Amino acid sequence: MKSAARVVVIGGGVVGASVLFHLTKAGWKDVLLIERDELTSGSTWHAAGGMHTVNGDPNVAKLQQYTINLYKELEQISGQSCGLHITGGVMLAGTPERMDWLRMAKARGRYLGMELELISVSEAKKLFPLMEEKHFVGAMYDPIEGHVDPYGVTHAYAKSAQIGGAEIVRHTRVVDLKARLDGTWDVITDHGNVHAEHVVNAGGLWAREVGRMVGLELPILAMEHQYLITEKIPTLTPPPGKKEQLHVIDFEGEIYMREERGGMLIGTYERAGVPWSPTATPWDFGQNLLPNDLERIAPSLDVAFQHFPILGESGLAKVVNGPFTFAPDGNPLVGPVKGLKHFWVACGVMAGFSQGGGVGLALSRWMVDGDPGADVWAMDVSRYGDWATLAYTNAKVRENYSRRFRIRFPNEELPAARPLRTTPIYDRLQAEHAVFGDYCGFEHPLWFAPSAAEAAEEVTWRRSNAHKHVAAEVQAVRDSVGMLEISNYGKFEVTGPGAAGWLSHLMANHVPSVGRVALTPMLNERGKLIGDFTICRPSEQRFFLIGTYAAESFYLRWFERHAAQSDVSLRTVATQYVGLSIAGPNSRALLQGLVRDDLSTAKFPFMSFRRMDVGMIPAFVGRVSFTGDLGYEIWVTTDYQRALFDLLKAAGQPYGLKSFGGRALNCMRVEKSFGTWAREYRPIYGPQEAGLGRFIDLNKGEFIGRKAALAEKESGGALRLVSFAIDASDADCLGDEPIWHDGRVVGWVTSGAYGHTVQRSLALGYVPVALAVATSGFEIELMGERRKAERLTAPAFDPSGARMRA
Ligand SMILES: Cc1cc2nc3c(=O)[nH]c(=O)nc-3n(C[C@H](O)[C@H](O)[C@H](O)COP(=O)(O)OP(=O)(O)OC[C@H]3O[C@@H](n4cnc5c(N)ncnc54)[C@H](O)[C@@H]3O)c2cc1C
Numbered sequence: 001m002k003s004a005a006r007v008v009v010i011g012g013g014v015v016g017a018s019v020l021f022h023l024t025k026a027g028w029k030d031v032l033l034i035e036r037d038e039l040t041s042g043s044t045w046h047a048a049g050g051m052h053t054v055n056g057d058p059n060v061a062k063l064q065q066y067t068i069n070l071y072k073e074l075e076q077i078s079g080q081s082c083g084l085h086i087t088g089g090v091m092l093a094g095t096p097e098r099m100d101w102l103r104m105a106k107a108r109g110r111y112l113g114m115e116l117e118l119i120s121v122s123e124a125k126k127l128f129p130l131m132e133e134k135h136f137v138g139a140m141y142d143p144i145e146g147h148v149d150p151y152g153v154t155h156a157y158a159k160s161a162q163i164g165g166a167e168i169v170r171h172t173r174v175v176d177l178k179a180r181l182d183g184t185w186d187v188i189t190d191h192g193n194v195h196a197e198h199v200v201n202a203g204g205l206w207a208r209e210v211g212r213m214v215g216l217e218l219p220i221l222a223m224e225h226q227y228l229i230t231e232k233i234p235t236l237t238p239p240p241g242k243k244e245q246l247h248v249i250d251f252e253g254e255i256y257m258r259e260e261r262g263g264m265l266i267g268t269y270e271r272a273g274v275p276w277s278p279t280a281t282p283w284d285f286g287q288n289l290l291p292n293d294l295e296r297i298a299p300s301l302d303v304a305f306q307h308f309p310i311l312g313e314s315g316l317a318k319v320v321n322g323p324f325t326f327a328p329d330g331n332p333l334v335g336p337v338k339g340l341k342h343f344w345v346a347c348g349v350m351a352g353f354s355q356g357g358g359v360g361l362a363l364s365r366w367m368v369d370g371d372p373g374a375d376v377w378a379m380d381v382s383r384y385g386d387w388a389t390l391a392y393t394n395a396k397v398r399e400n401y402s403r404r405f406r407i408r409f410p411n412e413e414l415p416a417a418r419p420l421r422t423t424p425i426y427d428r429l430q431a432e433h434a435v436f437g438d439y440c441g442f443e444h445p446l447w448f449a450p451s452a453a454e455a456a457e458e459v460t461w462r463r464s465n466a467h468k469h470v471a472a473e474v475q476a477v478r479d480s481v482g483m484l485e486i487s488n489y490g491k492f493e494v495t496g497p498g499a500a501g502w503l504s505h506l507m508a509n510h511v512p513s514v515g516r517v518a519l520t521p522m523l524n525e526r527g528k529l530i531g532d533f534t535i536c537r538p539s540e541q542r543f544f545l546i547g548t549y550a551a552e553s554f555y556l557r558w559f560e561r562h563a564a565q566s567d568v569s570l571r572t573v574a575t576q577y578v579g580l581s582i583a584g585p586n587s588r589a590l591l592q593g594l595v596r597d598d599l600s601t602a603k604f605p606f607m608s609f610r611r612m613d614v615g616m617i618p619a620f621v622g623r624v625s626f627t628g629d630l631g632y633e634i635w636v637t638t639d640y641q642r643a644l645f646d647l648l649k650a651a652g653q654p655y656g657l658k659s660f661g662g663r664a665l666n667c668m669r670v671e672k673s674f675g676t677w678a679r680e681y682r683p684i685y686g687p688q689e690a691g692l693g694r695f696i697d698l699n700k701g702e703f704i705g706r707k708a709a710l711a712e713k714e715s716g717g718a719l720r721l722v723s724f725a726i727d728a729s730d731a732d733c734l735g736d737e738p739i740w741h742d743g744r745v746v747g748w749v750t751s752g753a754y755g756h757t758v759q760r761s762l763a764l765g766y767v768p769v770a771l772a773v774a775t776s777g778f779e780i781e782l783m784g785e786r787r788k789a790e791r792l793t794a795p796a797f798d799p800s801g802a803r804m805r806a
Pocket of ligand 1: 011012014015034036037040044046047048049050051175202210225320324348349350352354355
């Protein structure tokens with residue numbers, strides 16, 4: 001083994017091998033993979049090798065497409081067969097709700113170029129004759145599903161990497177990692193040490209243990225997973241035009257199937273899933289299997305035997321029970337880790353044969369170019385913070401595993417690990433019959449029911465029982481005043497003599513003057529949006545940055561990369577400051593009764609921010625608006641929040657102050673065409689495209705992304721965020737619906753809501769810039785139907801902005 005390498009990749013499963021290959025492909029040749037045992041000896045060797053493109057996140061779906069399309073190229077480079085079987089796949093729906101899910105998956109696939117086809121039960125039967133038609137209502141066909149040989153794929157990556165210059169060392173275990181002061185690493189193994197500039201943790205089943213070597217507790221957990229292979233089924237004949245049975249998913253039975261050696265391979269994500277090695281993975285576990293537990297999967301098998309009777313009549317040739325890892329949301333954990341220089345992860349990959357290629361591509365680009373080259377937010381390791389503890393991960397992974405093939409409705413909140421994080425007014429909100437949502441472990445009110453009995457939401461694709469209550473909340477804001485808990489934002493305090501200069505370098509807008517607020521995008525060097533912040537400046541050398549809490553680690557990683565001089569101090573204050581917002585035409589009168597400061601527009605205009613006493617409570621008050629109405633955000637330290645809540649409630653009584661939740665807020669911001677992070681603002685869009693051009697100050701001097709932002713301003717960018725009103729019936733857009741124009745798919749929806757004030761179904765979405773001025777011809781595919789959409793030339797509510805500035 002060499003004693004120095006530019007990169008050491010730890011782990012020779014499918015993911016580590018893919019990272020190694022992609023690094024060589026990107027031009028880094030001095031790369032070394034260290035494997036404890038033989039290649040594939042983690043979860044890879046016993047995988048069923050199934051692959052598919054459909055994923056809830058379109059960006060992950062794109063990477064899955066890339067992975068599947070890569071296999072032929074790998075075979076050509078390496079001469080190693082991947083055992084590629086593109087059989088095509090059928091997803092069977094047993095309920096109308098599942099059929100709606102398939103319709104939506106098909107629609108989302110449209111702008112990704114996926115050729116998904118909805119088919120009838122009898123068409124499905126022709127493709128998969130083993131099924132009993134009576135259990136199903138429809139199906140979807142995907143031509144590029146199939147399966148591969150896990151050994152073949154891993155070795156094809158490995159050989160291709162070696163051809164590209166990489167070295168692979170087997171039977172060598174990394175036992176420790178020591179960071180040097182210059183940010184490089186000593187990789188300590190049981191066969192000598194290697195000095196590396198970069199380390200990649202692709203430790204799969206042991207990724208958690210490798211993380212612990214550097215003080216990192218990664219939110220991953222291995223679950224036991226079983227599949228069976230039946231004996232040869234003599235009557236099994238391929239459907240017309242096919243060489244073997246198709247890959248099949250039966251959502252109701254929570255099973256997947258494919259042909260294997262003349263019999264059928266049947267795998268299940270059972271509801272009673274069991275974690276494996278929940279706290280520490282044994283190092284002596286290798287190419288072992290776990291004892292079978294057919295009892296555990298019996299309920300799924302019962303369904304399978306009813307839905308596919310021949311399976312019940314077939315003998316069992318083999319049972320495989322093996323562990324593999326999951327993150328709490330089931331997506332991979334990829335990228336650089338905050339606080340650790342040159343330390344990268346590529347783990348928690350639960351579908352290595354659909355996702356391994358995409359993970360390797362994204363990570364290698366990130367390492368070589370400093371940017372993953374695609375929107376990888378859904379699998380960025382930074383989406384989890386310290387709040388994702390071992391026990392939290394355990395609860396969420398088990399929940400996610402048991403629901404793998406169940407529908408997650410857009411308004412469905414999952415119960416595991418809750419309530420975990422609550423603010424001091426949680427019980428007050430409960431007493432008002434709040435229906436809570438979970439956001440990074442925080443409980444936050446989604447909407448308020450009139451009684452305890454009604455404080456539960458039916459899960460549906462369509463408008464739910466919450467609709468009319470949300471309407472009442474919106475009306476309260478628009479007519480008088482409403483109150484919203486706003487604690488779950490990400491908050492940073494930046495102080496010191498260099499604070500203004502550092503923020504100006506980091507952010508695209510100018511920093512505000514004392515007592516003012518500025519909205520600002522944060523751009524990367526390519527001029528793409530990597531954050532949107534509200535900067536508040538209470539004093540000369542003190543700033544509060546308010547952004548998205550889910551992106552706290554993502555932001556911190558960026559701030560670290562562009563570290564400030566010693567005359568700036570940065571502190572996260574997300575949980576130290578909690579807040580309440582009041583909004584509506586009577587919000588000023590309400591607050592004026594509680595503060596000594598003059599709140600008139602002359603003295604405290606829109607976008608002001610000031611330290612004020614609210615009654616006896618020391619607070620920071622900002623006059624900002626995400627509802628589009630006159631409004632104030634009031635920030636206090638946690639110990640004052642209950643008092644603030646009670647004070648505002650009492651003072652709000654004469655105005656009919658009504659609590660409102662996240663649903664009403666979403667409706668009102670969509671009525672105003674206001675975008676939000678991870679929806680309208682993502683690292684694939686430029687500020688002109690996202691309609692944020694007015695927040696880019698190209699005249700203030702240099703800042704990160706300025707050159708690219710200037711170029712985008714000159715070119716106009718390729719896309720444009722536009723607003724639509726849709727001829728909807730009982731369902732509104734959720735995001736990711738295709739936008740059609742003159743019979744062609746031209747874009748996608750990013751957010752949708754029913755606009756209760758304007759009484760129209762609304763959506764925001766991206767279309768090519770040339771079409772952003774088209775006045776007719778738009779349709780949006782909603783619940784499988786193309787519905788006429790009117791492009792709005794101005795926000796649906798208060799286009800002049802007079803209400804929030806009043
Ligand atoms: C029963 C079963 C069926 C499955 N079916 C499918 C399927 O149909 N389709 C699909 O896409 N996925 C499937 N999977 C999941 C798939 O196996 C995983 O997504 C994939 O194997 C993850 O690969 P990996 O490289 O991340 O991890 P692993 O395969 O676990 O590889 C990690 C490697 O790192 C090595 N390592 C760890 N620590 C060290 C160290 N300190 N020093 C040196 N080496 C180290 C290990 O020895 C191991 O070889 C299945 C899994 C199971 C268990």
